[in-house]
Amino acid sequence: MHDLTRRPRRLRQSDNIRELVRETGLSTDDLIMPVFVTAEEDVRRPIPSMPDIYQYSLDRLDRELDELLEVGIERILLFGIPAEEDKDAIGSDTFSDDGIVQRALRHIQSQYGDELLAITDVCFCEYTTHGHCGVVDDEDHLMNDPTLENLQRQVVSHARAGADVVAPSGMIDGQVGAIRSALDDEEFHEVPILSYAVKYASDFYGPFRDAVETEDDFDHRRRYQMDPPNQREALVEAELDVEEGADMLMVKPALSYLDVIQTVDDQFDVPLACYNVSGEYAMTRAADEKGWIEGNEVALEMLTSMRRAGADVIISYFARAVADELP
């Protein structure tokens, strides 16, 4: 009786021994913080559906970046919010030297240099009057190939302004290859591509649209973002992007797609990122505000699950909030 040779609980008895046998690590070096920069002045505007996340104008950005560096977050993903009058049918502010992202990049480069890694989201939806991720035809359908040329102009412009990494997010067929050749033609061989290779048409993006003030046309997005029930298709997308020259891949969203993260990680040997998206942040914070869960603890558990599934890198709105608890 009670003749148990193997007792797994032996290895759970103290913090010390639990830390010794812990299988999955999470540190501030794994995290990237999204940052929203607006073309206005003197603005630090809260985003209602995303508590503690703000839009910053360039003149007020440094305090946010200083705080991130202080807690050990040294990588950001930049999103620009142009002035309404700078939006047009093709999103030309994305490749203007004077565009909001270009100005932010030059500012960050001059203030922080190599201390901060600036990754730019490469797309058009925040910059087009119609809110789509590229050039559209008369019936408002996204035109794939004409969009590629504008993507090339956008990444070259970002690289010139000091982008450390470019991250195309529009799910345009051929975008990685087009971007790589444009960067190489302009001698930007050293700028890596983090491809949003596997991006699902997800309802978890809702609060992000508040953050960047774009129109939601979910039905339309289904035509170019992936169908949530599909997993094999993720491998097709990832394979194409690796062939075209992606240096890193991404799965987006993260929490409801942990199986996809694991499958992509198993099949491809490039670093894998996932995006812990706005809806995942918003629902956690909302439940925390009601006192129903401990938000930061739940966040740490979510982030750990993404690492356990195989993500090397996590883009997360929780990055700053949880950093104090991480090595």
Ligand SMILES: [Zn+2]
């Ligand atoms: Zn887009």
